Amino acid sequence: MRKKSFLSFLIMLLFAVTSCSSDEPTTTEPGSNLSGDAGKTLIVYFSWGGNTKTVANHIHNLIGGDIVEVETVIPYPDTYEEVTQIAPGELASDYRPELKTKVDNMDEYDTLIVGTPIWGGHLTLAMKSFLASYNLSGKAIAPFCTHGGSGTAQSVNDIRSVCPNSIILGSLAVYGSQVENSRADVERWLKQIGIIKNN
Template sequence: MTHDKKNRYSEMGSQAENAIALSRRRVLKAAFAGIAAGLAVPVLPRLSACAAEASGNKVLIVYFSRTGNTREVAGQIHKRIGGDMLELKTAHSYPAAYRATTEQAKREQEEHFRPTLTADVASVGPYDVIFIGYPNWWGTMPMALFTFLEKHDFAGKTLVPFCTHEGSALGRGPRDMAGLCPNAKILDGLAIRGSHASEAQEDVDQWLRRIGLSR
């Protein structure tokens, strides 16, 4: 290679390095300008908590909630692992008064009543892991959950119970669930006092890690 060619290659290399450095300075300048102006600056995507959604399984979070406590816990589960959510609704309503609701719930249980659902999924087939949330009514799930569990085929599914309560914990809910879904796997459940539902995120997180559905 001649001396002139060497000089030309050296000049080309320096120009390329200068162009790269200039490009970097422009990017940084634009970024700082965006920050100063209060604009959103693109960043590299990060894995969210939902990226670990139950180790790649498709998740459904089903719950029934009259006062909103069970809904609150369902939302905390969803915050950590994602998935689809379904709040069961019935064709009939429950009284606003607590005592009247407990009396109606007791009658429904004694009569083996199966409420008509006005909110449901067409099939649980696409899901691998299904959370079942309920307030503990007279030691077990509200009858709306019985309707739901009897309607669908849970063979081969993993069911995960959780409930809100004021002293009875999960009750016999998981046992009744197992009786209705004999071919499903049922994991250890979580019971949260209704009065503490809004502050239960740490308990929810620890439970999800313990049963292997979150990191």
């Protein structure tokens, strides 16, 4: 499918800003770890071409619970060429797309596992729009991303700017071409940040 075949090319040429060795398919960046119970956890992700969804599904298979895909009212185009025309202008203007996705019971969640591809070195604006829609003060946020060479880039700082009163846990970055085989790395990360308790 054209969308899948262009995804790695899209991430590497348009959205990757800094370089990261491909010898390290998954990286974790420091942050807080949960010292107690994660409580009720929500996995929430935005995925343009399917890579971030794959990682989100690994997480869901490992911990269960609730999972939500962030969807925009106006969908992003399916083709590489069209997305490359739209995304830079949205990032420059800090555009907040209108979302179809709403979580009515957000108060019930103690921890959010938040997934996004890296666009232009940043959190996608769909995810930024989602996070800005709720009062997430006091909640723990575990960020993960898929990328073509940038690692988490500025995405964790973007989350901090939108959620200044949340507890940001250590982050995970997964190379887009290696998401299918990332389950073990995902499990290791979830243990490192305390979502999965070591026996």
